[in-house]
Amino acid sequence: GMRPTVGVPIIAPDCIFLLGVPDLSWPLVCLTGNGGLAREDLSMAEAAALPAQGLGSPEPSPPILSPAQNPPIEVQGKAEEYCLEQVQSMVVGEVLSDVNKACKLLNIAPDPQEWNCMHVYKWLLWTEHLYRLPQISTLFKELSGRDLCSMTEADFRERSSQFGDMLYAHLDIWRSAVIGFSTPANLVKIKRMGKGWMDGTEPCCDYQPIHLWQFLRELLHKPHNYSRCIRWINKEKGIFKIEDSAHVARLWGIRKNRPAMNYDKLSRSIRQYYKKGIIRKPDVSRRLVYQFVNPI
DNA sequence: TACAAGGATGCTC
DNA sequence: GAGCATCCTTGTA
Secondary structure, eight states: OOOOOOSSOOOOTTOOOBOOOSSOOOBOEEEOTTSOEEEOOOOOOOTTTSOSSOSSOOOOOOOOOOGGGOOOHHHHHHHHHHHHHHHHHHHHHHHHHHHHHHHHHHTOOSSGGGOOHHHHHHHHHHHHHHHTOOSGGGGGTTOOHHHHHHOOHHHHHHHOTTTHHHHHHHHHHHHIIIIITOSHHHHHHHHHTTOOTTSSSSOSOOOOOOOHHHHHHHHHTOHHHHTTTEEEEETTTTEEEESOHHHHHHHHHHHTTOTTOOHHHHHHHHHHHHHHTSEEOOSSOOTTEEEESSOO
């Protein structure tokens, strides 16, 4: 099949497709053989295990000029320019928003240049999970973010002939979003759009190790994305149920960079909270149901 | 078979 | 030492 075009994503009002990937919806637009634009469908969602809807916002609808209005060519040109700019802003916002979410999930910096080997490894594990790739992370061992950014597409292919180009494109779009679009003008636009990233409302990455109970709360506070795997039974009392133990464990493993994480280990950690008075079993004990001792 | 409880040990920060 | 991660035994539904 086709590969996503690398470099700054090509954006035009009539060719925007936001792709449904598990937790992210990235606009990938690629050139077809005849020079036109077509969608590259990279959707490899774990339909059952992952949220029904991605974390991304709904697909933007570019303003459309009614042909019946037939504006003068000059006006039409300006309108198209404005339209293009608007759509570009929306797409930029979408990508940045999704990068931000991934940064929070992985606890890494947005700029790959700042990643150390462990950050790169976490990003690779997450990408594996996102696109259900085989263990590509082992093929990119011991690389810092700087190393990764200095690699060409050919270098990526050399390490993985099958998925190198895809990984390169994935990284390239990420970098384009973080570096290429982070001009003062674009940041102003993104601020106007109400995106949380870089506007001071939510710190992107604090590099503080997260506690399991905090992570569980995080998931519970995003029912739109995670209610299929964990949800409140009684929010006021802090009682929650793990609906998909394997999935929650997998998410925790990704967050902590522990690929071997499973529910057996996660539940052991939860039980450590019994003594500390952070989490307990509810008065009427039920399988996979726990209670925060101090519900907020 | 999956979950629950908790002891023991090792690792990282 | 805190906070897990890992491995383990025993028990339950």
